[in-house]
Amino acid sequence: MSLPISFEFFPTKTPEGAARHAKVRQELYARRPEFCSVTYGAGGSTQSGTFGMVADIQKEGVSAASHFSCVGATRGKVRAELDELKSMGVKRLVALRGDLPSGYGLGGEFHYASDLIAFIREEFGDWFHIEAAAYPEVHPQAKSPEADLKAFAVKVRAGADSAITQYFYNADAYWRFVEAVRAMGLDVPVVPGIMPIISSTQLMRFSDACGAEIPRWIRLRLQAFGDDSASIREFGLDVVTRLCDQLRSQGVPGLHFYTMNQSVATLQICDRLGL
Ligand code: FAD
Numbered sequence: 148m149s150l151p152i153s154f155e156f157f158p159t160k161t162p163e164g165a166a167r168h169a170k171v172r173q174e175l176y177a178r179r180p181e182f183c184s185v186t187y188g189a190g191g192s193t194q195s196g197t198f199g200m201v202a203d204i205q206k207e208g209v210s211a212a213s214h215f216s217c218v219g220a221t222r223g224k225v226r227a228e229l230d231e232l233k234s235m236g237v238k239r240l241v242a243l244r245g246d247l248p249s250g251y252g253l254g255g256e257f258h259y260a261s262d263l264i265a266f267i268r269e270e271f272g273d274w275f276h277i278e279a280a281a282y283p284e285v286h287p288q289a290k291s292p293e294a295d296l297k298a299f300a301v302k303v304r305a306g307a308d309s310a311i312t313q314y315f316y317n318a319d320a321y322w323r324f325v326e327a328v329r330a331m332g333l334d335v336p337v338v339p340g341i342m343p344i345i346s347s348t349q350l351m352r353f354s355d356a357c358g359a360e361i362p363r364w365i366r367l368r369l370q371a372f373g374d375d376s377a378s379i380r381e382f383g384l385d386v387v388t389r390l391c392d393q394l395r396s397q398g399v400p401g402l403h404f405y406t407m408n409q410s411v412a413t414l415q416i417c418d419r420l421g422l
Pocket residue numbers: 185186187188189214215216241242243244245246258259260261279280281286287288289290294295296298301302311312313314340
């Protein structure tokens with residue numbers, strides 16, 4: 148039975164990067180993703196970078212999802228940008244609060260992703276399929292796991308159709324989260340976000356920032372490989388393939404790959420899984 152998959156990219160910054168990424172996308176399209184998504188406002192990228200890549204994906208005949216974060220924005224700005232996406236034929240959004248650089252307060256007319264989701268439904272009806280972010284290991288700024296779960300429920304009740312999780316390497320955290328969501332009477336699909344392990348330092352840096360836990364045994368094994376990148380990749384491939392295989396056999400609704408704009412690691416995982 149085939150499992151729906153999707154791929155996440157971030158906007159490229161140079162013409163050379165864009166040309167390289169066009170090739171990466173073609174390699175990944177061969178796996179027939181349900182959609183490909185492009186991050187918004189992360190890592191110093193611009194809105195035009197996001198919309199440009201979203202337009203390219205649509206032109207290439209693949210369904211594109213634009214990430215969309217609302218932190219610091221006004222209703223007028225959000226409406227205008229969503230109108231632009233609608234006029235481009237984009238039907239899917241990953242609706243987020245986003246993060247302001249440290250030192251900025253939470254200005255703007257939206258405080259949480261749930262405010263954005265409610266606004267999108269109010270203004271655009273059912274035009275967009277809305278994905279919300281989910282945190283099986285708890286969002287780093289949440290007051291408590293319970294409060295975070297309730298915040299997730301508010302996003303779903305505001306109109307999210309489905310969710311994509313922060314990446315994790317502990318399947319139990321995911322299943323407990325899904326059980327808790329079901330116990331609140333919510334039946335939205337919760338698709339696990341999968342982060343291939345490509346580089347040890349990059350993974351540690353991201354995980355510290357987003358609150359994803361790297362289990363001790365993985366961290367220690369990665370440290371022991373030092374700068375032997377071939378061994379890191381082989382070990383990472385093994386760990387992540389097993390995680391995906393386990394999740395699939397337990398009945399996940401799909402897999403969303405954080406590709407880091409590279410095709411090799413994601414393709415290798417897909418190959419091993421027969422996807
Ligand atoms: P929210 O759901 O609003 O939650 C933020 C925090 O507020 C949580 O701690 C929550 O518990 C709390 N909270 C929510 N509602 C309430 C309430 N009513 N009262 C009190 N507390 C509340 N970032 C980017 O900048 N660009 C991207 O493209 C991007 N893509 C992402 C894709 C995925 C799949 C994921 C999982 C994350 C992504 N992020 C991205 C990161 C995301 O923006 C950050 O994690 C951000 O800090 C939270 O965004 P959110 O939409 O989950 O926020």
